[in-house]
Amino acid sequence: MIIGIALVANFAHAEDGYEFWLRYRLEADTARRNEYIQYCGGEVVAPESFKAGAAYLELKRALPAILGKAFQANNAKAGSIYVGGRNAHPAIASLVGAGELAGVGEEGFVLRTGAWEGRPATIIAANSTRGILYGTFALLRTLQLGGSLQGLHVVDAPKMRHRFANHWDNPVRGSIERGYGGKSIFDWNALPKKVDSRLNDWARMLASMRLNAVVVNNVNTAKNGLEGWRLLTPEFLPKLAALAGVLRPYGVKLYISVNFFSPSIVGSLDTADPADARVRAWWKNKAAEIYKVIPDFGGFLVKADSEGEPGPLKYKRTHAEGANMLAEALAPHGGYVYWRAFVYNAKGDRTPQAYNQFKPLDGKFAKNVFLQVKNGPVDFQVREPISTLFGAMPRTDLAVEFQITQEYTGQDRHVCFLGQMWSDVLRFPLKGEKNDARMWNTTDAIAGVMNINDSRNWTGHLLAQANTYAFGRLAWNPETSPDEIASDWVRLTFGRDPVVVKTIVSILRDSWPAYENYTSPFGIGMLCDRGKHIDPAPASRGSVHRADAKGFGTNRTAAKGSGYAGQFSEPWRSRYEKLGTCPEELLLFFHHVPYTHKLKNGTTVIQAFYDRHNEGVATARDFTERWKALNKLIDKERYEHVRKKLSEQAGHAEKWRQSINDYFEKRSGIPDAGGGS
DSSP: OEEOOOOOOOOOOOOSSTTTTOOOOOOOOHHHHHHHHHHHSSOEEOOGGGGGSHHHHHHHHHHHHHHGGGOOTTOTTSOEEEEESTTSOHHHHHHSOHHHHHHTTTTOEEEEEEEETTEEEEEEEESSHHHHHHHHHHHHHHHHTTOOOTTOEEEEOOSSSEEEEEOOEETTTTEETTOOSSOOSOOTTTTTTOOOHHHHHHHHHHHHTTOOEEEOSOSOOSGGGOOGGGGGSTTTHHHHHHHHHHHGGGTOEEEEEEOTTHHHHTSOOSOOOTTOHHHHHHHHHHHHHHHHHOTTOOEEEEOOSBTTBOOGGGGTOOHHHHHHHHHHHHGGGTOEEEEEOOOOOSSSOSTTHHHHHHGGGTTOSOTTEEEEEESSSSSSOSSOOOOTTTTTOTTSEEEEEEETTOTTTTTTTSOOOOHHHHHHHHTOBTTOTTSOOBGGGGEEEEEEEOOOOSSTTSSSSGGGHHHHHHHHHHHHOTTSOHHHHHHHHHHHHHOOOHHHHHHHHHHHHHHHHHHHHHHOGGGOOOOBOSSSSOSBOGGGOHHHHOOOSSEESOOOOTTTSOSGGGGSOTTHHHHHHSTTTSOGGGHHHHOOEETTOBOTTSOBHHHHHHHHHHHHHHHHHHHHHHHHTTBTTBOHHHHHHHHHHHHHHHHHHHHHHHHHHHHHHHHHOOOOTTTTO
């Protein structure tokens, strides 16, 4: 079946960040544009069912915009795009090997150019509609980046099967826990009768990130008056079905966070004990009720026995028993349970507690349960070691959880590109640098706490979109270079001017180290306020930094501390345990040291601590100077937006430096020899 694509592009664009990285603009290089027309300026040849799909709509949106007025449907001189499985068209069977397509699985794709019947041809081949969609976005990204189509041959598939967006939006209230720059995009009062068109753009964005699942509500579902538990009520099922309908064409499954005590809160039972037959029956009936209206429903995310959210421990049941009860209800429908491992007792050091609770349960979770583990043991800090649960539970499916929304890394007020941090975690060598095992090899699922809100540019701070984009790229392939990701995002978002690309990539690359420097260097941890987590408040964080008259840092050794270092396998156990071999960027995370302790370069740790804060402020100030070089090279709207954000960041960085250095000067009695400038 041949499908013509009409010229429908609108060439008047407002540059306000709404389009994310999906800005389809005319290819400025005439020779390259002619090449694109040569390979994909003709028809799209695909099964009839493809015409109603998201991939076709994306091509319809993008190709006329990129190829321009010279692009015409049914251009006799232009090559066609052939879409489908190997049997969909002889061109695909000719140019794509049977082994290639078999090897990419359900979600992978083969993208290549060649010749068919004497004309150039472009192939998007896959084994599923979702694979076709991902291949389509891959082709369009190549065009956006100005890449050549000659000899193009890409065979790609995801490294991890389950790739999640986790929204912490609060139904009914319309707020977002740890959301910055705007309110929730979900209007639960309007659903299901009115589906905001913005939700379609949201689903499209998720698909462009190659995410295949989304949780739409906060993991905190009842504490402090929150009402996320209502999503399990009959009133909300049609609303959920409407959202699932938006997501379905983009290959994204809907999940919800549920309250473990739902049989009592939503239902009328006097218990939520997972061993009670009435409770198990309630969950089975509720699952059947959901799947009746949403046949492709994904399942549940659960926060239990953590920070006020109830769980099975009340009934002296284990986390595994609680999770398995829900898994039993979902299993007949193909659903999954994601059970968060963020549990701790407020008394004592929290870092070893998750391991102590969950390690003994290895192998006791049902097959459709994933244990969702934060990347580090504290709480999305700017620097912390990897969670010791990774590599410690070989008989349990694990999901790694990252936070895109920057709760502890500047929120929507600071640029802090986290791609390198996440890459370091995913590629962490669990058995040492000489072993090929990497953290991502231990998990088949990844979740990112989203930074999406109803602001026009979706993220509040425009440069925060780089983190949204980076999460998607790393979720698909954890081995992708963060520098490559940053460069691609800048070119997709701001265009390919070399000065623009070099400048913004440099800011992104330096932003994480800078933020770490002027807030919490050497792994010292939370020095922020206890409420909003944005301003410096070291006096309120004594239990974190353990500063006294002689030294600072937390002893987490197995010998004399809380024992977190001892939970690692070798060589990391010994390396973190010993002061002389502990990496300096984690020195104060694992050890309480005298202020006069000498680092490898001969500087005392307290002076290096001051210096890091001073250096961080200098870098933040320099961001504003670098940005000035882009005046008139990018549109005024986005230039001014980011300029104001960077100026605010520089001022806030100074506030951090002043507060932290003053506090530790008083605690240590040792002044900053550098003068604080």
